[in-house]
Amino acid sequence: KAKIFAFANQKGGVGKTTTAINLGCAIAGAGEKVLIIDLDPQGNASTGLGINKDDRKFSTYDILTREQTIVDIKYKTLVQNLDIVPSTLDLLGLEAVLAEDNEKSYKLKLAVEEFEVQSKNEYDYILIDCPPSLNLLTINALAAADALIVPLQCEFYALEGLGQLLETVEHVRATLNKDLLIHGVLLTMFDERNNLSGQVAKDVRDFLGDKVYKTVIPRNVRVSEAPSYGKPVILYDYKCQGSQAYMNLAAEVLKKDKIA
């Protein structure tokens, strides 16, 4: 059975998409078979992996409305062992379409369970990129996931939202998915030149201890350049600090998983 991670944080611009793509790529590079599900109507994960908007004939919207199956619509990416279910703007209309459906929070979970059967458990990891809000899309991801990875930008406002996110996780655990865990909190865009990063990192580690990954992702311009080439940073510039950090993160995540 695949391990399912959701990348969620309602604070915007903290590195959810960047982490889903680059951790996915690094884990795939280690020989694990990985599927990314883009649950953000913006479709940044799909673009960052080179799937042009015009090529997205089907998308996550069709999965959640149960019109299509994951097996039929997943796309290959430039990265071996890494496939993706792309998203389109149709997702913006999902909440209205499912408003009266009493299974609306479980659509993704049902689609993934069906996929596991149809693909005969071919995938080792399923990574879900969430939009910056605690809406029905993110709730679907939390209901379907085994665990949550929380990218946290080393900035003051990002700290403010952490408490709310943890409360939401408790609420999801109590109502939709009792086994949901927090796999870890990832410090992103760490800038050693400024004190703020160091202060935020210290506050988070004091607050959450071992839940915070040892690996910290530095602010590194190569990371933000890679998506314009439709590539993960590991393919765009293997030697840069960003790539090295995401590969270290993959090692840390895989090690933690194998032990668990």
Added chain:
Amino acid sequence: KAKIFAFANQKGGVGKTTTAINLGCAIAGAGEKVLIIDLDPQGNASTGLGINKDDRKFSTYDILTREQTIVDIKYKTLVQNLDIVPSTLDLLGLEAVLAEDNEKSYKLKLAVEEFEVQSKNEYDYILIDCPPSLNLLTINALAAADALIVPLQCEFYALEGLGQLLETVEHVRATLNKDLLIHGVLLTMFDERNNLSGQVAKDVRDFLGDKVYKTVIPRNVRVSEAPSYGKPVILYDYKCQGSQAYMNLAAEVLKKDKIA
């Protein structure tokens, strides 16, 4: 009558809150009376202006459910001429509460019109900070606003969302607010050390021409430090590049307004 600006962009972390606070402070410093309305459940604008979470007895939620009036619940800030209606997490429940209400998109517009009467047009500017999504909260802001200010981070993914935002504005003009204009697009977190910023800035100016403000906000760590002191950067460090840029922006916005 006050001029009403909404700060919106569904891409997360592009500088919506930072711009609402610092442009608001700079305009207030020029002698105009300014009210900020925090429409983001995260409440970053409220925190960035020093309103502690525990002190927010009433909030924007009470305004949108018409339980309270803006006159009764606005708070003073550290900045003279700058007041705020703070937000709380209650806003997360608004969509469900107003689901069957056929005036749900106009709640903010109605509240602001009532406020103008009750305050005898005391305010010159009303600035609305939006969450990173195109949900009922942002729709309320677009329905109530005279014009939209779009903060745009100089990054690849930020460009991708621009087209969608412009489409939404057209849709709002056609259905809810026929006079809604785009006042301007503001380039934020511009980093002269990397080519990506320059490339994105050029692409945006080629695409939107005069709609893009001449003032560009540089990436400047003092800007991201200021919120942890509950102050706009202009009060925190008047001489830094971030403060200077926001004061230039205020001059540009005021000049454009007076001519219009």
